[in-house]
Amino acid sequence: MILNKFLQYFVICLTLFSCQKKPSGEYGLDPSDTLRIAFGAEPPTLDWNKSSDTTSSSVIDNLMDGLVVFEYLDNKINLGAGLATNWEGSQKNTVWKFQIRKNVQWEDGQPFEPSQVIDGWQRLLDPKTASPYAYFLFGIQGAEDYNSGKIKDFSKVGVKLKGHELQVKLNNSMYFPYALTHTSTYPVRKDLIAKYGEDKWMQAGNFVGLGAYSLKRWDHDKVIILKANPKYYGTAPKTPNILGYIITDVNTQLNMFNAGQIDVLDSVPSVQLRELKKRSDFVEYGILSSYYFGFNTQIEPTNNPLVRRAIAHAIDRTKVTRMMAGGQKPMSGWIPEGILAHDPEAGLKFDPVKAKDLLKQAGYDESNPLPPIQLSFNTNQDHKRIIENVQSQIKKNLGVEIQVQNNEWKVYLGNLKAKPTQIYRMGWVADYPDPHNFYELMTSKSENNYTGWKSPKFDKAVVQAVSAPTDEQRLKYYKEASKLLLEEGVSVIPMFSGVAHKLIHPSVISYPMNPMSQRRLKNVSLQR
């Protein structure tokens, strides 16, 4: 039969065709040594002097190392050696000395020079860079003046290099190495920035780092591929390749995880949490973060502290966390549990009677109701749920209408910098486990403080707290700062501390799970 013969050939051809190529994963990566993950957003920038978000830093942390790195052991957070091998503070921690590591190479074979650390700091503080994290180094003598343009000469800033010893002089005593774990303080290659330009040097192909991985490919809004860096000074990463898909929708991510296309799901759709919790590959742990609402204290009617206090008293946080059902802990104070100066009693508690009373004192009642208040958030189904709940609570407890508005993340941040609505939502994940990181955020010189609230008393208390020699004294100042921020100023309403929810495939061993949401992947191994 001709047809049968034909069919036979057809089948043979098909088999041959499919045997022709060795089965290989996407982008030509061998699935057995590739960790596949998903990024929830396109990283706004991989320029570590300029980035301020967690997506960017989760990529940068794998491409670069800082002078000091966090090490997580048995629920403890320690500082480990990075590009600095040793460090010590002297003169009551106002002078710090760092021994910079020798024999480190960048990916392109160039030696790593200690002066590149200073180049990075100079660029971070340069007013032209306009970095949101410049204030991280304001503890250094002269740094703030250099950032504001009062000092033009960087040699007047308190950093000095002697061979491989870096000396830093501070205004006040503080535990400075913490700041150096942060991406914004990493060393930079001035020659590469000059060669490729300010906004091109971090693109794949141009990018040169010295971390565990190198940036192999970055298809914007699509995929990021990292490959082990053979010149890395530390132990080589256990998994040679990282394939990171950029997928904004968590439901799509979940479908991909269920279909075996990605190995780890870093955040799960909260509406499906109740079901996902029953799975064996589900993990949940608290992170050092704070979800909060900020007030624009410069516009009507939230420029009135009485109105702000009334609103703060009108929100029952437990209702929100109960609805979320994700293990989040309601938090009226500014510092999440697990960090010094956490105080469950701090801040304004839910008190609807007092809330109404305060609103009356502010001059608003039934005959003269408060006009609708604008509340903005970045587009995200979880935020929307939380905000709808709060909106309904404020209406019920205070009779105030809340009009909500949402924007995509980049636009949202732009709006916050230009002119925030009366109330906005924000979150803060600890950069280092110290209350200073949280309190510094709300000082008048912080670029991340969008409230317009400025209090010299608060600024002073924060500086006094960070330079106080004992924890007891620090706590005293932080108590004062907390009172100024949350009870007198009421520029922010803390809501709850965050929780990470992940799905991790059993073949993935020692995936980073730490309370600061850092994603250094070099110790992850695969058992396929």
Place this chain on the structure above:
Amino acid sequence: MMKSNSLWQDSWVRLQKNKGAMFSMYFIILVSVLALFAGVLSPYPFDEIFDGKEFLSPNSKFWFGTDSLGRDLFSRTLYGARMSMAVGIITALISMVIGTVYGSISGWFGGRIDSIMMRFVDTLIAIPSLVLLILVKVFFDSFQLFESLEARALTGMVVALSMVGWVTLARVVRGQVLQVKELTYVEAARALGFKPAHILRKYIIPNILGPIIVLLTFQIPSNILSESFLSFIGLGLQPPYSSWGVLANDGWKAMQTYPHLIFPPGVAIFLTLLAFNLFGDGLRDALDPKMKT
């Protein structure tokens, strides 16, 4: 002597013979009544949150279950009908008025005026309607024209859909006017010395009302769908207001674990669109005198 029937009476008789169209008509009336009296008919306020009652399956207390915040889905679907129907009908009416006026001026005067006006319409049609919709909506959302928050939530949507919707109507009306203005009764009116506005109002528009009404019945469901679509991609009404599109968007996200959330808005959108389309079809056949049986 046989009583002579008017065109409208004839059409009504023809429409009644079309069972599908009649059934659709009753369905539309039912949905409109539900939408109008949503405030009275719904068992709970649409934005009331029942603490600890999130994601309940349909039961005797909550007929359609509850949503991710613990709000009654039945009440929200009823209220959503109100918003969706309001968007559908108000925008259809606005685009009808604009389209009719624009189209009849263009068709009546003809010549250069016609060319200019129609090229403008062509330009608008050339822009993908979704882009135009999003642009106009985002622009008008920043306007605070009304006191009531409900009206504010609707403004951007209604303006955007009307701006896009009137274009097709204008084209059809122009074509009809071009055709009708050559007829003898219009010539007679002209000979009697009536002004153009009077002739358009009294002689032309009543005679082209049929196609306009038919187009209207197709415009309404397409508006409802556009509203649902915009809401579905997150550009819809702002919380706590619900429309079917908003509900579908919320429901879809939890579809895998709580399928009861997607069905009410989905079925509502489906049935209403189907009803409007069947009714429009029937109406078109009924209003066409050539189809006389």
